[in-house]
Amino acid sequence: MAASSAAESKDRVINLDHGDPTAYESFWRESGEGAYLKIEGWENMSYFSDRNNLCWFLLPVFETEIRRIHRIVGNATADESRHIVIGNGSSQLFQAALFALSTQPGLTGTSGPMPVVSAAPYYSGYPAAADFLKSTLYKWGGDANTFTPHPSTPHNEAICSPNNPDGRLNNPVLLNQNSNNIHDLAYYWPQYTPITKAADHDIMLFTISKCTGHAGCRLGWALVKDADLARRMVKFVELGTIGVSKDSQHRAAAILRAVSNGYESGGACKLFHFGRKMMAERWERVREVVKAKGAFGLLEYPPPSYCGFLREEATHLPAFAWLKYEGNQDIEDIASYLKTEHSIEARGGRNFGTTDKYVRISLLERQKTFDVFIERLSSIS
């Protein structure tokens, strides 16, 4: 991530490039009294959390709260039929999945690096995650829509749904027996999209960052069906970082507990309702400006669906605005234009496998930053 200046003052660049979920701070300041954590100097010292668990560095208290929040929200099957593998953010778990899938017994030496693909526009982090170590186990294979599977060589498809950057609901593009699917469900939470069913895939990735806003914890979890695959993912996290911070696991457990208590014990901590209200207000303002100015086009999202968690029809409220610039045709690179002319840092379409006529703008920044963004967006025609 490039360094950049802080965001609140009008005369400075506002950074909407990263999806830094600081919008949730105000919620936790007001409603998070149950979510504090105190750690004594002598606690959490060992490498080990539970030597009898397949994921030996996973704290039982964190595992309990992970399974509980999925049960309450209903967004994924997380009962005992699933193994939980945690990582330092879901980025590490995505790589752990690539490692585990490309080291399956029987594969070794049979072919070159296993291709990793995703339907464009795809999350900009996938190509680098697959390629930065120039591994001979796997390599980035590009847009799943234009990828031709090898008849005998397996490949990995990353399916992000709701999708980063554009919020669309994705299903696998490549359907054959050589496809290994990694389902990235970072945004499959009620503040962003209606929960229409409990996802039930072989490999599902989640992260605390987009669920509660605690990106600084660097905590993700994978729900994995196959025990051997889960073991290889654990091995990857073991070899890479010898596990995951126990301090952050305790913290994430406290935070998820506060959220679950808010819904099960009728506490004040109604995170998903706060999130929906905030996202709905922000999307309304984005749509207003886009409509009024006509410089930008927005995707049509699917119609509202019934959300089993909210028990009502719910609209799609993606964490990012995915804008297509339809103004001055001489402007090829809208992200550079926004930065140089309007002091808005955002991520250009090329990073997501499409053209720089598109730009991804985070809607999860602090309110002040979002207000400045709307003001600046209104000045573009």
Add this chain to the structure above:
Amino acid sequence: MAASSAAESKDRVINLDHGDPTAYESFWRESGEGAYLKIEGWENMSYFSDRNNLCWFLLPVFETEIRRIHRIVGNATADESRHIVIGNGSSQLFQAALFALSTQPGLTGTSGPMPVVSAAPYYSGYPAAADFLKSTLYKWGGDANTFTPHPSTPHNEAICSPNNPDGRLNNPVLLNQNSNNIHDLAYYWPQYTPITKAADHDIMLFTISKCTGHAGCRLGWALVKDADLARRMVKFVELGTIGVSKDSQHRAAAILRAVSNGYESGGACKLFHFGRKMMAERWERVREVVKAKGAFGLLEYPPPSYCGFLREEATHLPAFAWLKYEGNQDIEDIASYLKTEHSIEARGGRNFGTTDKYVRISLLERQKTFDVFIERLSSIS
């Protein structure tokens, strides 16, 4: 790390395989009142710690305490001439260094994977760290003593001093302009060895695990001279895990602050004195048994040296006992023998690039476990 049962009861396997530094728990229970941490629900939410720092995910409060403890102990140059890069444990930073060294401008495509070597017996984690992703950037090259450098291709040498497993003081074996040295100084603290000078190498790795015993924090730091190299290490941590837990950084800062205060403000928290006393007692008991029984041989360590921190002559008190079995010559694999016959789990010499006549035994486990170990060791002749 293999799962295994808890260690305190006599009739069960005791695990001395991992160097889990739980021996420090008793110190923090008694003297660690200043080291607690309280985190509110709304704190540490952003990905970013300091956008203006080369290491953008490093919290200023942690950086301050890292530089301070090195200044107080005098074990490494950590002034502003050094860039600090943090990682999820020093294992991640070792890999970050390999990545940074093998992606130097000008190298690309000039040759095959850059060899990574270390003088045997070397830390058992190095080979897997270099090889598990089958990278084309770098690969394990084995024992530095038997490695023939390529005339034009650079290589990386890991120098661990005091050395894991055997506690010897290491210097680089390969001295030519193609050598990139990574100095692993995890054990260069006063409880293990006299501090004879401030280490001043280009890349130095440290970890909280062996310094204060907080392995569960998963925090390491690198002191790096070259800014571009440090930037590439930061990039590695960014691509692998998008930074490092801020909760653990705050915790490590609180812990290091308690230790530094103990020496600067005359508090009760004299960690290094506790550590030396404990290690001295444990080593005395190990030597007693080894001497009495004759089944095992121990290395001769260098004579005591003047420790600038303790202001006195200090002996070498390695974190591991590195034992050579000299009993029944039919026993080839001493680690298996200890496990099957004496319920002691330890790491065999083959993992460190030598023979299984050697075994590494952690001296950092809880007192009860150590007592059981001594009792069982006494029964072997």
